[in-house]
Amino acid sequence: MLSANPRSTVSLGGRPLHAMLVPIPIVCFVATLITDIVYWQTAAMLWADMSAWLLLVGLIVSLFAAPAGIIDLFGDPRIRKLRAAWIHGIGNVTALILSIFNCLIHTRDAYTSVVPSGLILSALVVVILLVTGWNGWALVYRHGVGVRQTEQQ
Amino acid sequence: MKLARFKAATIAVLLALVGCGPAPIDPSRQVGPNPYLPPIHQYLLPPMHVAKVVGWNGATPSVPAGLKVQAFAIGLANPRSLYVLPNGDVLVVETGVPPGPVSRPKELVMNWVEKRAHSRTKPGQRILLFRDTDGDGVPDQETVFIDHLNSPFGVVLVGNDLYVANTDAVIRYPYTAGQTRITDPGVKLCDLPGGPIDHHWTKSLTASPDGSELYAGVGSNSNITENGIQAEAGRASIWQIDRATGAHREYATGLRNPNGLQFEPQTHTLWAVINERDELGPDLVPDYLTSVRDGAFYDWPYSYYGQHIDPRVQPQRPDLVAKAIAPDYALSSHVAPLGLVFYSGINLPAHYRGGAFVGEHGSWDRAVLNGYKVVYIPFVDGRPSGPPEDVVTGFLVDGDKARGRPVGLAVDGKGGLLIADDTGNSVWRVSSASP
Numbered sequence: 001m002l003s004a005n006p007r008s009t010v011s012l013g014g015r016p017l018h019a020m021l022v023p024i025p026i027v028c029f030v031a032t033l034i035t036d037i038v039y040w041q042t043a044a045m046l047w048a049d050m051s052a053w054l055l056l057v058g059l060i061v062s063l064f065a066a067p068a069g070i071i072d073l074f075g076d077p078r079i080r081k082l083r084a085a086w087i088h089g090i091g092n093v094t095a096l097i098l099s100i101f102n103c104l105i106h107t108r109d110a111y112t113s114v115v116p117s118g119l120i121l122s123a124l125v126v127v128i129l130l131v132t133g134w135n136g137w138a139l140v141y142r143h144g145v146g147v148r149q150t151e152q153q
Numbered sequence: 154m155k156l157a158r159f160k161a162a163t164i165a166v167l168l169a170l171v172g173c174g175p176a177p178i179d180p181s182r183q184v185g186p187n188p189y190l191p192p193i194h195q196y197l198l199p200p201m202h203v204a205k206v207v208g209w210n211g212a213t214p215s216v217p218a219g220l221k222v223q224a225f226a227i228g229l230a231n232p233r234s235l236y237v238l239p240n241g242d243v244l245v246v247e248t249g250v251p252p253g254p255v256s257r258p259k260e261l262v263m264n265w266v267e268k269r270a271h272s273r274t275k276p277g278q279r280i281l282l283f284r285d286t287d288g289d290g291v292p293d294q295e296t297v298f299i300d301h302l303n304s305p306f307g308v309v310l311v312g313n314d315l316y317v318a319n320t321d322a323v324i325r326y327p328y329t330a331g332q333t334r335i336t337d338p339g340v341k342l343c344d345l346p347g348g349p350i351d352h353h354w355t356k357s358l359t360a361s362p363d364g365s366e367l368y369a370g371v372g373s374n375s376n377i378t379e380n381g382i383q384a385e386a387g388r389a390s391i392w393q394i395d396r397a398t399g400a401h402r403e404y405a406t407g408l409r410n411p412n413g414l415q416f417e418p419q420t421h422t423l424w425a426v427i428n429e430r431d432e433l434g435p436d437l438v439p440d441y442l443t444s445v446r447d448g449a450f451y452d453w454p455y456s457y458y459g460q461h462i463d464p465r466v467q468p469q470r471p472d473l474v475a476k477a478i479a480p481d482y483a484l485s486s487h488v489a490p491l492g493l494v495f496y497s498g499i500n501l502p503a504h505y506r507g508g509a510f511v512g513e514h515g516s517w518d519r520a521v522l523n524g525y526k527v528v529y530i531p532f533v534d535g536r537p538s539g540p541p542e543d544v545v546t547g548f549l550v551d552g553d554k555a556r557g558r559p560v561g562l563a564v565d566g567k568g569g570l571l572i573a574d575d576t577g578n579s580v581w582r583v584s585s586a587s588p
Contacts, residue, residue: 043467045381052257104197107259109379109432111467112195 006082008146009075010068016146018072021065022136026129028058029099033122039114048106048114051122055103062096072146079145084135091132095125174200177435177521180485184439184541188483190458194434201262203270203517204525204555209577212556215547216583219502222545225291225571225582226283231276232573232580233355234492234561236308240330241566243283244298244308245573245580249276251304251320251351256380270517270555272576278302280317282333283580290569290582296333299326303347307358307369307414311396318356318369321347323394343399346371346387350380353388353428355491359414360396362421367394369401370425372410377430377465378454389453391425391445407451407477413493413511413562417444420535426490426511427480430457435519436486442493442511442530442537443480452477482537487516488524492562492573495532500568500585508532510544510570512559525549527559527572527583545572545583 008016032054039047069089072079079085102121106113139145174194182189209227216222226232229247236244255261279300283292299317307318315328315335324339345356353372360367373389374380391411393404410428417424423445429438430453438457450473452459454466459479462469484490492512496505508531513524527545531538548557557577565571569584 045379048379049257052259056258101197107199108195108465109375109377110465112465113379115467 004149005144005147006076006078008072010071011146014148016068016072018065018068019140019146021061021068024061025058025065025096025099026133028054028061029095029122029125029129032058032102033119033126036114036119036122040119043111045110048110051114051118052103052106055099055106059096059099059103062099066093066096079139082139082143082145084138084143085145088132088135088139091128091135095128095132098125098128174434174520175436177519177523180488180523181540183436183483183485185537186482188439188458188485189436190439190461191434191436193437193464196432196434199432199518200435200520201266201518202520202522202553203266204515204522204549204553204558206270206272206576207550207554207556209556209579212550213547214545214557214572214581216545217543219504219586220544220583221586223291223582223584225580226281226295227579229277229281229578229580230274231272231575232281232560232578233575234306234308234357235563235571235573235580236310237563237565237571238310238328238330241285242333243292243563243565243571243580245281245283246305246308246561247277247279247281248302248305248355249278251348251354253351254349256350266517270558270576272578274578278304280305280308284333288567290565290567290584294333298333299335299339304351304354306355309358309360309367311360311364311367314396316342316358316360316367318345318358319347320351320354320356321345323356323358323367323369323399341399342367342396343369343392343394343401345369345392346374350374350384352376352380353410355410355412357412357414357425359416359423362416365396367396368392368404368414368423369394370408370411370414372412372428373453376432377463379465385454391423404447405445405449405451407449407453407473408445409453411445412491414445415493415495415509417509417532417535418495418497419507419532422535424493424495424509426484426493427451428489428491429486430454430463431487431518433457433463435521439483439486440488440490441480441484442482442490442509446478449478450476451480458483482530484511484513484528484541485523487519489514489516490524491560492527494562494564494570496529496564496570498564498568501570501583502585505529505544509537510562511541512562512572514558514560514575515548515555522549522553525555525558527562527570545570545581548574548577 515525
C-alpha cells in the first residue's frame with residue numbers, strides 16, 4: 001500500500017534520520033557565525049577556538065545527515081518532483097562545501113583564521129541555511145515528506 | 154583526451170584552492186644579512202611535509218673531504234642537547250615534549266604529524282655522561298648523570314655549580330670534577346615559564362663569560378599568538394638570571410624561539426639562533442642567527458624581519474613595531490635551527506676555526522624540505538663574513554626520508570664537533586680526517 005505522502009527512505013521506526021540529524025550542523029554553523037562575530041569584536045582566541053570546534057562537529061554530523069537527505073531525495077519520485085526539495089538539497093550541499101573551506105580557514109593561526117574570510121563564509125552559510133531551512137520546512141509541513149498518514153485521512 | 158585535460162585542470166584548480174601555495178624558492182636567496190622576503194601566502198591547508206623517519210641502520214652522516222664522522226653514542230632516547238665538562242666528559246640530554254592541553258581540533262592533527270616526524274622511542278628525561286678513557290675520541294664509559302628531570306634542555310657549569318634548565322625552572326646541582334652521577338636533588342634557582350601550555354619548551358642556557366649571570370632562552374607559547382597574548386608573559390624572550398639571587402630580567406624580547414645561546418669567544422657578545430614563525434608561505438619567515446642586544450625588542454609577534462607586519466596578530470602594537478630591529482644573519486626559511494656552537498678548537502682544519510656551526514633540525518611545513526643538516530658560518534672580527542656552507546649532511550635520504558635530525562651541538566675536549574641527533578637517537582662526532 002503506497003501512502004499518500006512522499007516517503008523517507010532512510011528512517012528509524014518511521015522517523016526520518018535526516019530530520020533527526022540536520023538540526024545539529026545547523027545549530028553548529030549558526031553558532032559559528034556568532035562566535036566568529038564575537039572573536040572579530042574582541043580578538044579573544046577562546047571564541048575563534050570555539051568556532052573551530054563548532055565547524056568540526058557540524059561537519060562530522062553532516063557526514064551522516066547529508067547522505068540521509070540525498071537518499072531520501074532520490075528514494076521517492078514524488079520528492080524529486082518538488083521544487084523545494086531541489087532548492088533545499090542543492091543549497092545545503094553548497095553550505096556544506098563552503099563549511100569545509102571555512103573549517104580549513106579556521107585552522108589558520110590567530111586573527112586571519114576568522115577575519116575576514118572565515119567570517120564571510122560563516123555569514124554566507126547562515127544565509128543559505130535560512131533559504132534551505134525555509135524550503136525544508138515546506139517539504140515536511142506543506143508537502144508532508146516523511147509524514148505518516150493519520151487515521152482521519 | 155579532452156576528459157584527461159579537464160581532469161588535469163580540475164586537479165590543478167583544486168590544488169591551488171587547497172593552498173599548496175607558491176613554489177618554494179632557492180634557500181640560497183634567503184641566507185646572510187639581507188634575505189629576500191616574498192609576499193605573504195596564507196594557506197587554506199598548511200603543506201605539512203615531514204620526512205618519514207627511517208633511521209640510520211649502520212649508515213653515518215656525510216662530511217666534506219678533510220673531515221671524518223664517527224658514531225659517538227647510539228641507541229639513545231631522544232638526545233637533544235650536549236654539554237662538555239672541563240675534564241672532557243660529555244653530557245647528553247635526553248628529553249622530549251611535555252604534555253599539553255588541546256585547545257582546538259588543529260592541534261590533534263599537528264600532534265599526530267609531529268609524532269611521525271620524530272623517533273618512536275619514548276624520550277628520556279635525564280642527562281647521561283659519556284667518558285673517553287682511552288683517548289680515541291669515542292666514549293667507553295656511560296653513566297646516568299642526573300635522572301628524573303622535567304623536559305630538560307640547557308646545561309651550563311659555573312665553578313662547582315651545574316645548572317640544568319628544565320622546561321619550567323633552572324635547577325642548581327653541586328658538581329665536583331670527575332663526578333659521574335649526581336644524586337643531590339638540586340636547588341631551584343629560578344622558575345621559567347612552563348605549562349600548562351608549553352608550546353616552545355626547550356630552554357637553552359648559558360653563562361656570561363665572568364660567570365655572574367645566566368642566560369635562558371624562553372620560546373613563545375604559540376606560532377603567532379593563537380593561544381592568546383596572555384599566554385606569552387615572559388616568553389619569546391631571553392632571560393638574564395642573576396646567579397647569586399635567582400632574580401631575572403628580560404634581556405632581549407621579541408625572539409620567537411631562541412636556542413643555542415652562546416657567547417662569541419672573541420667579542421664576548423651573546424648570540425642565538427631563532428626559529429621564526431610558520432604558515433606565511435614556504436619562504437617566510439627566514440630563521441636566523443643573531444647577536445642579542447641588551448634591551449632590544451626584535452619583532453615577534455607583531456612584525457617579522459624588522460617592520461614587516463604580521464596580519465595574524467590582533468590587536469597590533471605600532472609602538473613596538475617601530476622599535477623592532479632586524480636580526481643579523483638569515484639561515485633561510487623553516488630550517489629550524491636548534492643548535493649553535495662557536496668553534497675555537499684546533500682539531501678541525503683551519504677553514505672551520507673562528508666561525509659558528511648551526512644544527513638545523515629541518516622543516517615540517519615546506520613542500521621542499523629545508524635544513525636537516527649542520528652548516529658552518531665563517532666569522533671575522535666577531536661578525537658573520539660569508540654564506541653558510543653545508544658541513545654535516547646525509548640526514549635525509551631519497552629526498553624525503555629522514556635517517557636523523559640534528560639538534561644541539563658542542564665541541565669536545567679534543568676539538569671534535571659533537572651533534573645530538575634526536576630522531577636518529579645518536580650523537581655524532583666530526584673531526585679532522587688526518588690524525
